[in-house]
Amino acid sequence: MTKKLVGIIFFVILIVSSIFIGLVDLPIFELGTWTSRQNLVLLSSRLPRTLSLVIAGASVSVSGLVMQNLMQNKFVSPNTAGTMDSAKLGIVFVMIFLPNAPLLMRTSVAFGFAFLGTCLFLLLSRYLPSKNTILIPLVGIMFGNIVGSIATFFAYQHQLLQNMASWLQGNFSVVMRGNYELLYLSIPLFIVIYLFAYQFTIMAAGQEMATNLGISYQKMRLFGIGIIALSSSIVLVSVGNIPFLGIIVPNLVSLKFGDQMKNNLPLTAYFGASFLLICDMIGRIVIAPYEISVSLVVGVLGSVCFIALLLKESRRYA
Template sequence: MTKKIGCVIFFFILIISSIFIGIAHLPLFDLETWTHQDHLIFLASRLPRTLSLIIAGASISIAGLTIQNLMQNKFVSPNTTGTIDSAKLGIVFVMIFLPNASLFTRTAVAFAFAFIGTGLFLLLSRYLPQKNIILIPLVGIMFGNIIGSVATFFAYRYQLLQNMGSWLQGNFSTVTRGSYELLYLSIPLFFIIYTFAHHFTIMGAGQDMALGLGIPYQRMLILGIGILSLSSSIVLVSVGNIPFLGIIIPNLVSLKFGDQMKKNLPLTAYFGACFLLTCDMIGRVIIAPYEISASLIAGILGSICFIGMLIKENRRYAS
């Protein structure tokens, strides 16, 4: 109980810090003196930014946990299965052919491309040695790079490189009221995953095991890919790409609390949100008054953890 209270207090401190850290000063202990501009900054910028960080961090972490359980591989995530790169290709498609499309339409197209790309990678992974768990994410990275190269080619061909780069870099400084609300669609996806967490865990043992226990393997697999693709697309369209988050958070949680998916889902969401909040605040203060995007900080910290995990696993596999 004491640890739970401490976690709640820590999360509350992160939220307050995220709201009140910034170029524009908001008096924390003297709310009665807030001007109209202070209220506007709070409601239109600081609060949306903090909420988007929480939802995006939780969503990407849960998406990583889901695909890791489906494939029984702790090194896979939306970034190493071609999901994010496929969604990027979908966004480039919208930029070229539907330049005036709504945010919902952009998300729908990105979801369709992400769903197809993830499905193709899962089919490809069946022909790879399953015992070598490092090989699958490395092939996934190459698969994603191929798709990403296609997206970059068309973006260059239609002079959209700068637009694509600025839109997908994962910078939360541009989040304002009216631009992030699509992220709320990620919340019901969490409850769907939680409801079927036991099914996803059993599916990781193989198709024969799942069918033997009465689980409709193909339908649940489509559901899992759909949830993964939709949550990744929502975050990508709303705030951009956040690398490595879907790998390191689920692994750190399972290392500390075990591999029971249903138990780990709330913990993964919590630590994913805390991690991204921390990365964003580091980016805001390290070279203040300028900012470094949260995705860059997350990428640096995440890549270090990811390389360490690969080295550790490679040593274990070699021995």
């Protein structure tokens, strides 16, 4: 109970700090004396930014946890299975052929490309040795790079490179009221994942075990991929790409608390949101009054953790 209380207090401190750290000063103990400009900054920028950080951090981390169970591999995530790169290709497709499409249409197209791209990677992974847990994500990264290169080629051909790069880089400084609410769709997706957590846990034991327990392995796998693709597309369209988060957070949680998915889901969401909040505040503070994008901070810290996890796993094959 004490640990839960400490965790809640720590999370509240992170949220409050995120709201009150920024270029415009918002004195926390002088709420009654705020100007209309300060109130506008709070309601239109700081609160939406903090909410989007919490939802995106939780969503990306939980998506990584689900994908790791579906693939029976601790190093697979939407970033290492071609999901995010396929969604990026879908967004480039929209930018070229449907430039005036609404946000929901862009997300739908990105979801379609992400789903098909992930299914293609799953098909490819059947020909890889499943016992080597490091090889599959490395092939996934190469597959994602190929898809990403195709997206970059078409963006270059249509002079959309700069637009694509600025839009798809994980950056919460541009989050404002009215352009982030699509992230709320991640909440019902989290509920669906929680309801099917038992099935996803069984999936991690392999096809034979799942079939013996009455679970349709292929249907459940496609269902999980659909949830991951939709969640990843929502985050990518709303706030851009956030690397490594879907790998390191589920791994660190499982190392500490075990592999029971239903128990780990709230913890994974909590630590993912907390980690992203911390990275965003680091980006705001390091070169204030300027900002470093959160994707860069997460990339630096996440890559160190990812390499450490790979080295730990590689000792098993030494």
